[in-house]
Amino acid sequence: xxxxxxxxxxxxxxxxxxxxxxxxxxxxxxxxxxxxGWPLLYLDPNCEQQLGIxxxxxxxxxxxxxxxxxxxxxQQALHDSIQQxxxxxxxYSVRYRLNTPLGxxxxxxxxxxxxxxxxxxxxxxxxxxxxxxxxxERLEAQDANQSEHLLRSRAQxxxxxxxxxxxxxxxxPHQEAAQLITQAACEAYGLSRAAIWQLDGTKLVPIASYxxxxxxxQYPPEFDISGFPAYLQALHSDRAIDARDVQExxxxxxxxxxxxxxxxxxxxxDASIRIGGDVVGxxxxxxxxxxxxxxxxxxxxxxxxxxxxxxxxANQQRLSLTHTLHLFQRAIEQxxxxxxxxxxxxxxxxxxxxxxxxxxxxxxxVQGHHLTELTAMENLSTLLFDTxxxxxxxxxxxxxxxxxxxxxxxxxxxxxxSKIFDEDGELTHYIGIYEDxxxxxxxxxxxxxxxxxxxxxxxxxxxxxxxxxxxxxxxxPDTQQCLLLVDIDNFKRINDSLGHHTGDKLLIxxxxxxxxxxxxxALLSRFASNEFALLFDGMSPTxxxxxxxxxxxxxxxxxxxxxxxxxxxxxxxxxxxxxxGKDPATLMKHAGQxxxxxxxxxxxxxxxxxxxxxxxxxxKLFVENNLRRALVQDELEVFYQPKLCxxxxxxxxxxxLLRWRHPEKGMIRPDQFITVAEETGxxxxxGKWVAREACRMGVKLAALGRGTPQIAINLSPKQFSDPELVxxxxxxxxxxxxxxxxxxxxxxxxxxxxxxxxTRKQLQGLKALGVTLAMDDFGTGYSSLSYLKKFPIDVIKIxxxxxxxxxxxxxxxxxxxAVIAMARNLKLKVVAEGVETIAQLNFLRHHxxxxxxxxxxxxxxxxxxxxxxxxxxxxxx
Numbered sequence: 001x002x003x004x005x006x007x008x009x010x011x012x013x014x015x016x017x018x019x020x021x022x023x024x025x026x027x028x029x030x031x032x033x034x035x036x037g038w039p040l041l042y043l044d045p046n047c048e049q050q051l052g053i054x055x056x057x058x059x060x061x062x063x064x065x066x067x068x069x070x071x072x073x074x075q076q077a078l079h080d081s082i083q084q085x086x087x088x089x090x091x092y093s094v095r096y097r098l099n100t101p102l103g104x105x106x107x108x109x110x111x112x113x114x115x116x117x118x119x120x121x122x123x124x125x126x127x128x129x130x131x132x133x134x135x136x137e138r139l140e141a142q143d144a145n146q147s148e149h150l151l152r153s154r155a156q157x158x159x160x161x162x163x164x165x166x167x168x169x170x171x172x173p174h175q176e177a178a179q180l181i182t183q184a185a186c187e188a189y190g191l192s193r194a195a196i197w198q199l200d201g202t203k204l205v206p207i208a209s210y211x212x213x214x215x216x217x218q219y220p221p222e223f224d225i226s227g228f229p230a231y232l233q234a235l236h237s238d239r240a241i242d243a244r245d246v247q248e249x250x251x252x253x254x255x256x257x258x259x260x261x262x263x264x265x266x267x268x269x270d271a272s273i274r275i276g277g278d279v280v281g282x283x284x285x286x287x288x289x290x291x292x293x294x295x296x297x298x299x300x301x302x303x304x305x306x307x308x309x310x311x312x313x314a315n316q317q318r319l320s321l322t323h324t325l326h327l328f329q330r331a332i333e334q335x336x337x338x339x340x341x342x343x344x345x346x347x348x349x350x351x352x353x354x355x356x357x358x359x360x361x362x363x364x365x366v367q368g369h370h371l372t373e374l375t376a377m378e379n380l381s382t383l384l385f386d387t388x389x390x391x392x393x394x395x396x397x398x399x400x401x402x403x404x405x406x407x408x409x410x411x412x413x414x415x416x417x418s419k420i421f422d423e424d425g426e427l428t429h430y431i432g433i434y435e436d437x438x439x440x441x442x443x444x445x446x447x448x449x450x451x452x453x454x455x456x457x458x459x460x461x462x463x464x465x466x467x468x469x470x471x472x473x474x475x476x477p478d479t480q481q482c483l484l485l486v487d488i489d490n491f492k493r494i495n496d497s498l499g500h501h502t503g504d505k506l507l508i509x510x511x512x513x514x515x516x517x518x519x520x521x522a523l524l525s526r527f528a529s530n531e532f533a534l535l536f537d538g539m540s541p542t543x544x545x546x547x548x549x550x551x552x553x554x555x556x557x558x559x560x561x562x563x564x565x566x567x568x569x570x571x572x573x574x575x576x577x578x579x580x581g582k583d584p585a586t587l588m589k590h591a592g593q594x595x596x597x598x599x600x601x602x603x604x605x606x607x608x609x610x611x612x613x614x615x616x617x618x619x620k621l622f623v624e625n626n627l628r629r630a631l632v633q634d635e636l637e638v639f640y641q642p643k644l645c646x647x648x649x650x651x652x653x654x655x656x657l658l659r660w661r662h663p664e665k666g667m668i669r670p671d672q673f674i675t676v677a678e679e680t681g682x683x684x685x686x687g688k689w690v691a692r693e694a695c696r697m698g699v700k701l702a703a704l705g706r707g708t709p710q711i712a713i714n715l716s717p718k719q720f721s722d723p724e725l726v727x728x729x730x731x732x733x734x735x736x737x738x739x740x741x742x743x744x745x746x747x748x749x750x751x752x753x754x755x756x757x758x759t760r761k762q763l764q765g766l767k768a769l770g771v772t773l774a775m776d777d778f779g780t781g782y783s784s785l786s787y788l789k790k791f792p793i794d795v796i797k798i799x800x801x802x803x804x805x806x807x808x809x810x811x812x813x814x815x816x817x818a819v820i821a822m823a824r825n826l827k828l829k830v831v832a833e834g835v836e837t838i839a840q841l842n843f844l845r846h847h848x849x850x851x852x853x854x855x856x857x858x859x860x861x862x863x864x865x866x867x868x869x870x871x872x873x874x875x876x877x
Contacts, residue, residue: 026050027125034113034120036079037064037318041121050128052101064315069098072307082122086113091124099304105129177312178208181305185285186210189298193263193286196309199235199279202226207281228254236279239303241270242294260286267292269299271306275314283309338413340432346371346381349429358413358436360406375404383417384430395419400437412441454526456504457511465525465533469584472537478578482544483587484534485573485595486514486551489603491530494566505561506568517554518547533591541576541608548574548606569604571595580609593617623676626662631686635661638693639860642873643712643831643853646845650875653710653744654701655853656694657860658686678718687719688728695736695743697863702742704867707876712744714776717751720758726765733769740770744795748776752791760791767792774831778819788826796823800834800854807839817847824848 022029028044043055043066051058058066067075078094085092093110111124182194195209204223225232234241234251243249246260246268260268265286273281283306332339338355342348348366356362366374371381379401384391391397396418404410415434422428452464460468472481488510495503507530514532515524523535536547552572558565573595581587590609596617598607607613630636640654660668677683691713698711719725733740745766751759752775767773774795775788788796798819802812816832823830832844835854844852861869 022125027127029123029125030109030111031114031121031123032066034082034122036067036075038067038070038075039064040066043126047126050102051098051105068308068311069100070096072304072311173312173316175208177309179210181283181309182208182210185283185302185305186212188301189269189285189287191285192288193265195284195286196273196281197223197284198281202232204282223259225255231255235270235272235282239272240299240306241268242299243268243270244293245291264288266290267294269294269302271299271302273306273310273313275310275317280313281309282306337433337435340377340380340434342371342384342430342432344427344429346385348374348377358405358411358434359403365406375406375408377403379403380415380417380432391417391419400441401434411436411438413437457508457526459511459515459532460523460525462525462527462533465523465527465535466584466588468523468525469535469588472535473577473584477582480538480540480577481587482536482539482541482547482574482576483591484536484544484548484551485527485591486532486534486555487571487573487595487599488530488555489569489571489599491568494568498562498566502562502566506559506566509559509561510555510568513554513557513559514551518551539576541574541579544574544576545606545608548572552604552606571598571603572606573598573609574606575609590614620676620679623668623673624680624682627660627673627677627680627682630660630662631682631689635663636686636689637661638690638697638863640697640711640863640866641853641860642858642870643851644857644873646832646841646849646852648875651707651709651870651873652851653712654697654866655712655746656690656697656714658690658714659860674716678716681718683716683718684722687713687716688732691729691743692732692736693863695732695738697866698738698742699736700867701870702738708739708742709876710742710744710772711738712746712772712774714746715751717748717754720751720762726762726769729766729771730769733771741772744772744774746774746776746797747793749778755791763791777833788828793828795829795831797831797833798849803832803834803840803844803854804836806843813843816843820844820847820849 028047028050029042030040030044031042032038032040040059043059045055047058048054053069070078074096078096081094082092091110091112093108095106095108098105098107106129108127108129109124110127111122114121114123178196182196185191185194191212193209193211196207197204198207202225204225206221230251231241231254238251241249241251243252244267246252246265247256252260252268259265263286266289267287269285269287271283271285272279273283283302285302332352335352336354338358339350339352340348340355341350347368347370349368351361351363351366355366361374366377371377371384380403383397383401396416398416399414401413401415402410403413413434414437415432417430417432419427420429420431452460452467454461469481469483472479488507491503494506507526511524511526511532514534518524518534519536521537523533525533527533534551536544539547552570555568555570558567560566573591573593575581575587575591575594577587580590593613594607594609597613598605601607637659639657639659641657642651643653643655644650645652658670658674660670660673662668674683677686694711694713698709701711702708722728729745733743747763755763763773772794773792774797775793776797777799778796796819798816802816802819805812806816807813820830829850831851831853832840832849833853835841835844835852835856837856840854841852841856858869
């Protein structure tokens, strides 16, 4: 039997005819981005026949020209429908209208998703539904009004297409679009005036207007509509305000007197301009004359014009945002700072070229890797994810971090890192920005070394010591610490005699000896020129004193410098915490006070701080501060103690004695403030003041005509540091008119013992003036007979310490008689101080002492009482 194969056994290619090409069926292939703006990447060139527009005019990412042909209010709804269909079935189909040069067309768009260029695209076909032209022609023929409506609609559609295809200038597209739309509206509607206003809160600010009636007034610069709630509410709630008669319409009635009547406006059609549902402006179309009924297509057209302007604003915002994003991207790519973007789990998503420059890691080597895998970012991982890190409770952090490059070289970075949150407040990323500050860090360390290191000895300097002692107190404020200040005695003498170069070498050798002789844990610094500071942790005051004695012994050993042995000594001040101070400043102050006391007590010794020492220092400070004021405010006084000739009993002279009458402390003795005056240099102006007062008193006494007693004043060794001393004395004598022979200057033994060549010249200059020079307190110091020969001394004054125990102390009697005999042999006058008894007077007379002074004759007398007190002395020399 002959076999006939059935259709099932045949190949599909033999049964099914080839599918027709979609383009032959009138379908237009497209590809576009899956965005609300319908940005087309490709469109079938046959679109020009069906839509009246070339494909290259519709395919553009800027301005989205295809979307501008659509109904703006439906774009978002269509996009949402597409996304929903794609999520459910993987493809979609939607229907919408386009305003084209050929009129309003109905299109069906169908497509599916496509991944290309790393982005999600939509690919599919557009189908233009056929128009019922015959029916339209019959309706136009049947109804003239409908024909007019269609003509108007065609004109409106052509205008929309024109606006959609308009390319605005980049300088001010808002203004250009507003001018074009207002002009087109006036021409399309036959209006006298149209305007676009920007809504700023409750104020309307004009953007552009078009006026066909030359007699129409211009708009005000701005218009506040807060007082017109009905219009404001309608603007926000309605798509358009179509008022046939603005005087009657409740939405516009309240504006009639203020805004419409002055301009002759009778009817308005206002369409709100919205972006994202928010009213940002209003398109105002105004009609003069009789009330006008607005047709529905006119109302819709006004809305489309408003939407066109909103589209321009949206496009400009998008362009601005795109430009900003591109600019920001270029800024990051070209920034000298490194940028790193890390997701919430610590995986690197992005680094810029500067990151590679700094770390030497390429972007491929770090992107997609966890921070813990990158040696360059180990510390950053700890900062971000350690629960004890500051980032655990903060949204940002700034600071320095240390890391390594790819070649393991260390580097320093200045990092600023912040958290990034999404719209729901959830953490998504970290953004880090940092710079390589290695060179700056090295420079800073170098500067710090220079700032905190003594260039001569290599030890820490004073700022370094202050910083370190502050750290130790901060770390453990209750620990026992001993601070020892060491000052090399008479170091100036070494510099002056051996030279500063040798002095520097001596300090270097001493610093090395101290460093080797004490514990390495002790802090040693060069505190000043010839002063060192040592700080010992965990040491009691007793142990501190033992250590101070050891340091004194270390310094006492001679140093071999410049091929010679140099012996030095030092004064040491010791203060211990917490007994002598619970903070660095107090401890250093008290150690300094102890050091000054050690130097004042003769040097080459250790002085431990005591409360009494602190009180003494405070008292000296009080004296110094008040003594400066005393000289200006006449608190100083001169008292005078008579000196009598022991042979005749006549008044031979007076010694001027300085006193200080403090307004609060009362009378202050000279021994309580003279030393301070010498230390501060105030003794120089005070000494000149005393000399002038004494000379004035001498002139007053001579003017009485009873005799010419000599006035004696004391000169401090510190006054000889004044190079103008001789000239000052000369001027005082001349200005006050006192003969020089009536002035006696009392000098101390210490001045003559330590006198320099300059001092010797000053003494000769004073002697040349004609004054008398007296040696005060003879025998109390390191008496040397040589200076009696070396200097022009006229008088020797025996100190009261040798007189007070006469006649009970045989040694004092022998010394006093010997001094008197020596002075007479040298033809020097002798004055005995402190004569208080008849026995002392008889002893002095017996040994031919010239002059006596003491309470036996008179106490020191205030200058104001002197003339009256001297009445009891009938005989004057």
